Amino acid sequence: MKSFRPGLVLLLFFTVLCGLVYPLLITGLGQFLAPEKASARTIGAVGQLFTHPGYFHGRPSGTTPPYNAEASSGVNHGPTNPAFLDAVRQRVATVRAQNPGQDGAVPADLVTASGSGLDPHLSVAGAKYQVARVAKARGRSAAEVNRLVDANTEGRWLGIFGEPRVNVVRLNVALGPP
């Protein structure tokens, strides 16, 4: 068969070029140019679980246990699944009980699971909803905590792509231990 030799040689060649040279070149350049990022050592790269009332809480996580960064996973509940509606009902009750001063509608990101189970962010509304609780638990003024939330808010890229968001891990680091 005339095609055997070209097939084997080219497969081998591209395995070396695209499978070893290319990823190793990117590894070398990445580690040289941005070592912290290339090794995922930046603070708040992935989310963490927070339960203390003095910390901002992130989104519900579908990994086992929550925020397990060794095995990412979504929940994959469809919108009409009774198990999904039960889960949301329960989360709404929990969030309301934890934030007694808030009687408006609960921001959706606080009661819906993220895609990765590792989402480090909240929407601005999701963070602001918790300000009064965090301030009270820490004995600080709401205005002061609000300022920290604003300082840790990032806008859309070029003003149009994505959503404004607050990195929960970085915000809690900025708050310090309760």
Place this chain on the structure above:
Amino acid sequence: MTAHAIGELLAFLVLLTLLAVPLGALFARALGPAAMPSTPERWLYRVAGVDPAEEMKWTRYAGAVLLFNLFGGLLVYAIQRLQSSLPLNPGGLGGVEPGIAWNTAVSFATNTNWQAYGGETTMSHFTQMAALTVQNFVSAATGLAVLMALIRGLTRTTAFDEGSAPAGTPGPRIGNFWVDLTRSTLLLLPLATLWALVLVAEGTPQTLEARTTAALVEGGGQQSLAVGPVASQVAIKQLGTNGGGFFNVNSAHPLENPTPMSNTLEVLAIVLLGAALCFTFGHLVKDRRQGWALYAAMLAIFVPVTLVGLWSELKGVPALEALGVDPSQGHLEGKEARFGVVSSVIWSTVTTAASNGSVNAMHDSFTPLAGMMPLWLMQLGEIIFGGVGSGLYGILLYVMVAVFISGLLVGRTPEYLGKKIEAREMKLASLGILLPAASVLLGTALASATQAGTSPLGNPGAHGFSEMLYAFTSGSNNNGSAFGGLTASGTFYTVAIGTVMLIGRYWVIVPVLALAGSLAGKRRVPSSAGTLPTHTPLFVALLVGTIVLVGALTFIPALALGPIVEHLQMTGVTP
């Protein structure tokens, strides 16, 4: 619908067009008849025993495609099975079990990247690099090569003429697969390098370690993070319309896709080549209007479909509002806060219009109509931008059908770019359109009728049916995205999806190459007053109509049983 939703969609399309037009011109220069092999390329051909000047008949071209893909698949299978004794396995992962390894080998060779496994918990770094990343390059290059062969079929005028050729004259030729493959891969490399470096700068890891640790803010202690050579694989999985993620949750993972900027670059990369090749086509057939017409037809389907998805998802789920959830951000289950509804829905239609299948949100959790849009885009055969090469050769099959129907309407022999479209071409085009559709519907029917097909479902009722339909649609059309609630690692789905992936890829490629051979053997007829011009708004409308009609007639009954029923349940009944 919010102003931001419209604005982000528009900004995305403007960026895409600005990048695709010049890239299309570059591809035409690098892959077209004017391109000469460079010196290192000649060395490679000498070692490989390739004569770059040799032209292949379609049968030999197809044989070379199949053989190269078979070798690639076997290598991917072998590396997975043996990964525990191969280097670069810092996580100490064992060999992949045979069923999953076979499914994955088929999946990556066919440019599908259906993932029956969780990336970070199954595949060693060596497997991710030397097996999966390599196929991401060469399966995309295979698609490009087949497209180039079809374009040659359409453009060759130095006709082999069956009637007057003396006995023993070789049949029509459509190029050299080895040269097309090599050039295409070498074009993808610098693009992937550029994208990978930008991703690293945005926070996507690229390291040979398996784990890194972060200090836990609450309570002290450490959080262990799975990492690896992520950026290099993510860059080519998007550009090559492969879609297989490094991590289980793909580009929803905050390390695989850390920021709105990385998200924008990744989603652009998914459709960039599919869009650019329209313009490459225009250059190569020496009539750029033909390329713009195809691009316009694609946008005419893409934009309304995306708008329906955005509308449905921003409107949210009525039952949640009743539970006291604020509906103003739309439906956020399964989505990441940094992307929100708009970036997630745009991604979902882009990734299924193209044959990519990577996700930045869990499609299984979408509202029914927003989940139906990706489903339908795949069912059309992923010809709206589509896979690298495969999108354009797919839409060209529909062009043949549209030209043929309009020829029948006015009673003239249909022709496209000066080549007559006759019974043989129509049969081949119909095969390429109908076989994937048949395997979607028959596969779903088989799954619905068996215990093995229904027990791995993750959601009850109509939504469960959608999960099955989505799985077979995604496999047959080589997309690879999933309604993730379905447990795909059992025997039934590994075998069934593996089989439809093979059908969907090669039972389209072979008819397309046969079509290329058939067209290459035809004389070019000069256009006359009776020729239907194929660059006008009228023809674009005709083409869109053909695509929508075929897609609608084939799939609406199935869609009615899944997402449409669920939509009615969701909006009509409150618990």
